[in-house]
Amino acid sequence: MHWPIDLIVLTFVIFCAIAAISVKDLLGTAILFGAYSFMMCLLWAVMGAVDVAFTEASVGAGVSTVFFVAAVFRTSRRTKD
Amino acid sequence: MRFLGFIIVCLTGALLLYGTGEFPDWGDPDSPASTHLSNHYIEKAIEETQVPNLVTAVLADYRGFDTMFETAVVFCAGLACFLLLRDFSQKKERFYRHTPTGVILHVKDSKKTLKVGKEFEHMDKDWVPSDLIIKTVCRILIPFIQIYALYVVAHGDFSPGGGFQGGVIFGSSLILLAISYDLKTLVRRVNEKVIGIFAALGVLIYVGIGVICMSMGGNFLDYSKLAPLVPGDPHHIRALGMLGVEIGVGIAVTAAMAIIYINIVSEGRHDEGL
Numbered sequence: 001m002h003w004p005i006d007l008i009v010l011t012f013v014i015f016c017a018i019a020a021i022s023v024k025d026l027l028g029t030a031i032l033f034g035a036y037s038f039m040m041c042l043l044w045a046v047m048g049a050v051d052v053a054f055t056e057a058s059v060g061a062g063v064s065t066v067f068f069v070a071a072v073f074r075t076s077r078r079t080k081d
Numbered sequence: 082m083r084f085l086g087f088i089i090v091c092l093t094g095a096l097l098l099y100g101t102g103e104f105p106d107w108g109d110p111d112s113p114a115s116t117h118l119s120n121h122y123i124e125k126a127i128e129e130t131q132v133p134n135l136v137t138a139v140l141a142d143y144r145g146f147d148t149m150f151e152t153a154v155v156f157c158a159g160l161a162c163f164l165l166l167r168d169f170s171q172k173k174e175r176f177y178r179h180t181p182t183g184v185i186l187h188v189k190d191s192k193k194t195l196k197v198g199k200e201f202e203h204m205d206k207d208w209v210p211s212d213l214i215i216k217t218v219c220r221i222l223i224p225f226i227q228i229y230a231l232y233v234v235a236h237g238d239f240s241p242g243g244g245f246q247g248g249v250i251f252g253s254s255l256i257l258l259a260i261s262y263d264l265k266t267l268v269r270r271v272n273e274k275v276i277g278i279f280a281a282l283g284v285l286i287y288v289g290i291g292v293i294c295m296s297m298g299g300n301f302l303d304y305s306k307l308a309p310l311v312p313g314d315p316h317h318i319r320a321l322g323m324l325g326v327e328i329g330v331g332i333a334v335t336a337a338m339a340i341i342y343i344n345i346v347s348e349g350r351h352d353e354g355l
Contacts (some may be wrong), residue, residue: 047107050241051136054233058249063338066256070346073355 006046013039026077030068037061130319132238140243141323145302149287151245152330156284159337163277166349176204203265205353219261226254234331238320244327248283248334255339264347264354267339273351276336283333290325302326 016036020029037060044053105112122139132138140148177186180200234247259267291302299306304322308315346354 051134051243054241054246055249058246058253063249063253063256066253066260067341067345070342070355073346074348 006043009039009042009046013043024079026072026075026079027069030065030072033068034061034065037064130323131317132320132323134238134240136241137237137243137323137327141237141326142302142304142319145291145326148326148330149284149291149302152284152287152333155245155337156280156333159280159340162341162344166344168349170350177201178204203263205263215261219257223254223258226257227251230254230331230335234327235324237327238323244330245334247327248331249338251331251335252338252342255335256342259342259346260355264343265352268343268351271339273343276339280333280336280340283329283331283336286329286332287326290322290329294322 013036016032016039020032020036023029023032037056041053041056041061044050044056105114109115122135122143126135126138127133130138130142132142175188177188178184178201179186180202185204186201230247230251232247233242233250234244237243237247255267255271258270290304290307293310294303294306295301297306297309302322304319307322308318311318311321313321343351343354
């Protein structure tokens, strides 16, 4: 049986996106955003765009998560709204 | 107000979804994207550039001008972080920890500098030094990450990867050093001036290769004109030109990532951070 892996991953992408904007804890948002980027990376790999997947994994899931965590570390951890 | 915002978001989302309904299917051979230029790239890329990885050929050769300004954008991001956040004022308080006993010294006078030996280590105010296991694992891991980054840059012509990805991986190995030890360790190893020069040097290598191509009588970034300068098979000159460009991109991105991280995490003071 052929697994619709792109649909499964896409569902996870949407879950991560909704969770990232609804969570009050900004550190959690940063981590969820990293998970979102990693799922997008899987999606690119499924579609055969390996270079884009590589960029997404290194920039999106890797370094930008660190930048977000660093920014949260220097500002506040809770959102106002 | 929240309800109104929700309705606007829903309407915009519905419009966007409605718009995507008109898109051609994924991999549709009749779509505009795959009827004009793509065919030329797919059929002629290896013949014209001798580079097996089509994406690199398009990115660094056919659209080299575009990639040059992407590198410039990354450089500008690092520059903006430096200009906005860098704070040259010295902090008054410093903390030192005596490693064997764990006693913490709190120095309030900014003028007085303690000559600390091996038994004292610099400590951040908000954050305790990480333990031995994390330090040892990261110390073993970092060289492998860096070699992998160099591989990604150098092998960009043949497999997925290239200057951007390799540069980001190398930059994140530096960030890992700062996280596993402390920010002082990284700042001591990569001098601020050196790293700033490197960020500019990466862009300069890219532009320089283009200018050399012009001075050899070709167009800007026309790598085939470099053939008299480089010994070896002249058929591979485009691949070599792309390699040079990718190295420039890698240097610029590595330095920019380190600049952005150091300035964000220490609020521009370069003393203590995550």
